[in-house]
Amino acid sequence: MITCAEAVKQLWDYLDGIVEESERELVEEHLSFCRRCCGELEFAEKLRRFLGSHADDELPPAVRARLTATLDELGQT
Numbered sequence: 001m002i003t004c005a006e007a008v009k010q011l012w013d014y015l016d017g018i019v020e021e022s023e024r025e026l027v028e029e030h031l032s033f034c035r036r037c038c039g040e041l042e043f044a045e046k047l048r049r050f051l052g053s054h055a056d057d058e059l060p061p062a063v064r065a066r067l068t069a070t071l072d073e074l075g076q077t
């Protein structure tokens, strides 16, 4: 299990789509249980931009749904 700090660090690469498959799984796993990573505001901003700039067929529906849910939750804080 990776820590919040590690997850946040990898999120940038994750959002840029340049992480290894194994790292991507770790980040997704982290996001599945932790939606309040440090730097979440900055993350939300980047995430919003990421979702807005990628067409539906570029992202697996499950990933998009999870990211959207994460964004919703961040927006409520």
Ligand SMILES: [Zn+2]
Pocket (backbone or CB within 6 Å): 003, 004, 005, 007, 030, 034, 035, 036, 037, 038
């Ligand atoms: Zn976290």
